[in-house]
Amino acid sequence: MKILVGIKRVIDYNVRIRVKSDGSGVETDGVKMSINPFDEIALEEALRIREAGKADEVIVISAGGDECQQQIRTGLAMGADRGIQIKTEQDLQPLSIARALLYVIEKEDIGLVILGKQAIDNDNSQTGQMLAALWDRPQATFASKLELGDGTARVTREVDAGLETIDVELPAVITVDLRLNEPRFVKLPDIMKAKRKPLDVINLSDLSIGSEHDLVTVGTVPPFARARGVMVEDATQLVAELRQRGLV
Amino acid sequence: MTNILIIAEHNGSELNPSTGKCATCATAIGGTIDILVLGNNVSGIADQAAQIQGISKVHLTEAAHLEAPLAVNWAAEILTIADGYSHILGPSTTLGRDLMPRLAALLGVNQVSDIMAVNNSHGFKRPIYAGNAIIDVTSPDGAIVVATVRTASWPDTAQGGSASIEARNATATPATHTKFIGLESGGGDRPDLQTAKIVISGGRALGSAENFDLIYALADKIGAGVGASRAAVDAGYVANDMQVGQTGKIISPDLYMAFGISGAIQHITGIKDAGTIVAINKDADAPIFELADIGLTGDLFSIIPEMIDLLD
Numbered sequence: 001m002k003i004l005v006g007i008k009r010v011i012d013y014n015v016r017i018r019v020k021s022d023g024s025g026v027e028t029d030g031v032k033m034s035i036n037p038f039d040e041i042a043l044e045e046a047l048r049i050r051e052a053g054k055a056d057e058v059i060v061i062s063a064g065g066d067e068c069q070q071q072i073r074t075g076l077a078m079g080a081d082r083g084i085q086i087k088t089e090q091d092l093q094p095l096s097i098a099r100a101l102l103y104v105i106e107k108e109d110i111g112l113v114i115l116g117k118q119a120i121d122n123d124n125s126q127t128g129q130m131l132a133a134l135w136d137r138p139q140a141t142f143a144s145k146l147e148l149g150d151g152t153a154r155v156t157r158e159v160d161a162g163l164e165t166i167d168v169e170l171p172a173v174i175t176v177d178l179r180l181n182e183p184r185f186v187k188l189p190d191i192m193k194a195k196r197k198p199l200d201v202i203n204l205s206d207l208s209i210g211s212e213h214d215l216v217t218v219g220t221v222p223p224f225a226r227a228r229g230v231m232v233e234d235a236t237q238l239v240a241e242l243r244q245r246g247l248v
Numbered sequence: 249m250t251n252i253l254i255i256a257e258h259n260g261s262e263l264n265p266s267t268g269k270c271a272t273c274a275t276a277i278g279g280t281i282d283i284l285v286l287g288n289n290v291s292g293i294a295d296q297a298a299q300i301q302g303i304s305k306v307h308l309t310e311a312a313h314l315e316a317p318l319a320v321n322w323a324a325e326i327l328t329i330a331d332g333y334s335h336i337l338g339p340s341t342t343l344g345r346d347l348m349p350r351l352a353a354l355l356g357v358n359q360v361s362d363i364m365a366v367n368n369s370h371g372f373k374r375p376i377y378a379g380n381a382i383i384d385v386t387s388p389d390g391a392i393v394v395a396t397v398r399t400a401s402w403p404d405t406a407q408g409g410s411a412s413i414e415a416r417n418a419t420a421t422p423a424t425h426t427k428f429i430g431l432e433s434g435g436g437d438r439p440d441l442q443t444a445k446i447v448i449s450g451g452r453a454l455g456s457a458e459n460f461d462l463i464y465a466l467a468d469k470i471g472a473g474v475g476a477s478r479a480a481v482d483a484g485y486v487a488n489d490m491q492v493g494q495t496g497k498i499i500s501p502d503l504y505m506a507f508g509i510s511g512a513i514q515h516i517t518g519i520k521d522a523g524t525i526v527a528i529n530k531d532a533d534a535p536i537f538e539l540a541d542i543g544l545t546g547d548l549f550s551i552i553p554e555m556i557d558l559l560d
Contacts, residue, residue, distance in 0.1 A: 016513075017380035026381050094349065095358045120494075122376050124361045125345050129319065130353035138426040139319060141346045144488065154429070159342040160442065160497065161259065162433035162489045166318070169425040178478070178495055179488060213357045213391055219384040223375070226520070229541040235554035238526070238544050247446070247503045247524055248470050248559060 001055045001111035001170075003046040006101060007039040007075050009068045010121040019222045026220065035071045038116025040078075042176045044183040045146060046114050047079045054148050057081045059108065063092050063100055069199065076194035077186045083197065088204035090211065094126035099209045101127075102134050104202070110171065112153075117142050117175040128175035138168035141175045250279025250369055255326060255338040255347065256297050260287060260315070263296040265443050266339030266397075268404035271300050273397040274337055275405070276366040280304045283411070284329060286322050288315035294413045303411040311418035316428030317343055323350040324420035330355060333392065334369075340396040340498070341442070352394035360387055360395035374398070378494040378517040399442065400500035400521040433489075438464075441490065444473030447501040447522075449492055452479035453508025453530065453548060460485050462552045463507060469559050475499070477509045493518035507548045511536025 011017065012032040019026055035043075046058045060075035062068040063086035072083035086092075086100045105113065118125035125141075132139035140146075144163070145156035157164045158177045168174075232238045242248045252274045257264040267283065274281045282305045283297045294308040307329060313321050330336060336351065338344035340362045352359040365373040370387045372395070387393045441447060450463040460480075467474045475492040476485065492499055494514040504522035509515060511527070511534055519525060520539065527540035528548050537543045544551065 011377070013514075017377040019381045026377060093358045095353060095356075098353060117495075120378065122361075123378065123494075124349075124359070126349035126352070126359050126361065129346065129349035132320075133323065133350040133353035138423070139346070139350065140426075141319075142342060157342075158488055159346075159431070160489065162431055162487070164431045165429040167427040167429055172425075179482070213388055215358050215360060215385045215387055217383045217385050218371075220376075221382050223379055223382055223520070226525075226539060226541070229525075229537075229539075229543055231537075231543045231545070234544070234546070235551045235558060238528075238542065238551075239555055239558040241542055242503070242526070245524060 002057045002059060002108055003049060003055045003112045003114060004101070004105060004108065004110045005039070005043045005046045005058060005060050005075070005080065006113070006115045006127065007043065007060050007062050007071050008036040008116070008119045009033050009062065009064055009071045010036045010119055013037055013120055019220050023219045023221060033067070033070070035074055036116050036119045038118060038120070038176060038178070040183040041178065041180050042114040042116050043075055043078055043080060044181045045176060048181065049148060055112070059084060061086065061101065061104060063088060063097055063204070065089050072199055073194050074186060076197045076199070077190045078184060079190070081197065083199040085199065085201045086204050087201050090204070093211070093214050094124050094130055095213065096209050096211055097127050098130035098134055100204065100207060101131050103207050105135065112170055113173045115173065115175045117177050128173045132173040135173070138172040139175070140166055140168050140172060142177045143174050144177050144179045146174060146180065249334065250277060251333045252277060252279055252281045252335040252337060253329070253333045254281065254283045255322070255336065255344070256283050256285040256293060257339055257341060257343050258285070258287065258290065258293045260290065261292065263293050264339070264341070265404050266341050266344070266399045267297060268300050269399045269402040270337045270339055270397045271302060271405040272402045273363055273366065274335070275302055277335060277369055279334070282307060284309065284326065286314045286317070286325055288312050298411040298413055299407045299409050301406045301409040303409050306411050306413045307416050308413055309416045309418050313422035314418060317347070318423070318426055318428055319347040319350045320423040320426050321420070322347050323354055324423070325418055326351050327354050328419050329416070330392065335393040335395065338396050340398045344396045348394055348396050355392055355394060357391050357394055360385060360393060362398040363395050364398045364401035378513055379520060380513065398498070400498045438467060439471065439473040441473045441475050441492070441497050442499055444501055446470055446472035446503045447475050447492070447499055448472045448505045448507065449475035449477065449509060450480055450485070450507050451477040451509035452483060454480060454485055457485045462549070466552050466556055469556050473501070477515050506536055507552065509536055510534045511539060
């Protein structure tokens with residue numbers, strides 16, 4: 001079985017986001033970029049499945065300009081067998097990403113797709129669900145536990161009400177939550193090895209994926225700041241302050 | 249013509265307040281507003297939905313395979329009623345975030361995630377980068393708008409409506425490839441985090457699951473819901489469904505009190521719509537004090553018992 005893992009190049013989660021003064025977006029010049037943290041967890045899970053002998057190959061895929069090859073190489077250094085870049089200078093929206101993934105799934109005969117539950121840049125949380133719909137296959141989102149059986153997967157999902165368990169037949173799309181695993185660190189020799197692993201490039205323009213239903217972003221602003229608060233000295237003052245404001 | 253359909257969220261016996269919040273958002277968009285209730289033996293839910301003010305019609309579709317809210321079955325059923333609607337809204341809860349993108353893809357459109365404000369019928373504000381930037385997005389004219397509504401940004405709609413209820417047969421084919429096994433609920437008798445007026449959260453500084461009893465004691469004193477930072481959840485002090493933040497629950501209580509939470513941006517994302525934010529932390533430089541309306545530097549292990557006494 002082949003596992004496909006989607007990874008997205010995003011601003012590193014430790015970077016403080018700055019909105020450009022002209023409202024055209026957020027500052028990305030000179031900013032540290034990384035693999036979306038949820039996608040690292042997705043890749044780690046795929047690698048563990050392969051290491052347990054339940055999959056033959058792990059393929060990492062990313063869509064973007066050539067700079068996203070850095071993240072694909074990092075994925076290869078973590079242990080993926082090969083990489084695919086969907087080459088485009090467009091900022092693809094989830095429906096287009098899902099269509100591009102579906103093309104690769106059908107071409108490669110993929111048995112399981114593992115994705116992050118959301119990207120920490122646009123916070124959309126859509127791609128996996130859309131892919132499952134277009135592929136007409138099961139989806140198991142927000143996974144915190146994954147057990148593979150014979151042609152099936154039992155997935156524990158983190159939902160608002162607690163932990164939900166579902167069984168899905170493979171092939172399926174699984175999107176992962178934070179507590180599924182802790183991704184491994186990349187070792188230096190693996191970075192060297194990753195340079196020799198295959199990385200195929202597919203031009204998005206060859207796939208006839210339209211963008212006619214794209215949303216248009218017309219402006220970006222910083223969030224509203226809250227007014228400066230007050231400091232109190234002790235519990236007595238705190239409770240008095242809460243009472244005065246009618247909160248307790 | 250703007251015709252809006254809201255997908256009702258419920259647990260089989262009670263309508264989730266997220267549905268009323270979607271109705272408030274729908275009212276801001278304007279037009280006729282209907283609600284679709286999917287489930288099994290849920291006519292009581294339809295009755296509750298019909299009481300939300302401003303609703304024209306409640307569609308009720310009951311079937312065994314719709315009992316568990318599996319996105320695959322719910323999306324297929326919604327697709328059969330989508331024709332004639334200009335907007336389909338669901339909440340930005342785990343239900344809506346699982347379901348609505350699947351529906352959007354079946355309809356061939358992108359989804360607007362987490363509407364926090366409405367500019368016009370096809371223009372919305374939504375947060376990106378964990379709320380560190382807000383964008384204005386427009387959805388293409390002539391295509392159906394599928395969106396999730398950021399529940400923390402919208403108040404519940406008032407009751408007092410009397411919408412008609414129309415039963416509608418399930419027509420989509422049930423999926424055989426996905427089976428619901430069960431739901432293990434971590435919550436106890438305390439108020440639900442997403443609807444509680446007061447929420448008290450603890451962080452890693454609590455140090456153990458036993459010490460979280462302090463948080464529970466204070467919460468029970470004032471009828472609060474209890475939340476936690478990711479660090480406290482990862483350390484195993486509390487169940488995962490108590491996590492507040494970018495990857496947990498996004499909440500907007502009237503009062504939020506954070507004990508021993510430093511205030512990582514991922515946590516801040518989950519609480520910044522709260523009416524009043526109170527932070528209690530030993531570290532005077534903790535980032536949460538930048539956001540807090542009321543701050544107190546000190547040891548939570550002595551402050552909480554004092555507060556419990558003072559609140560008698």
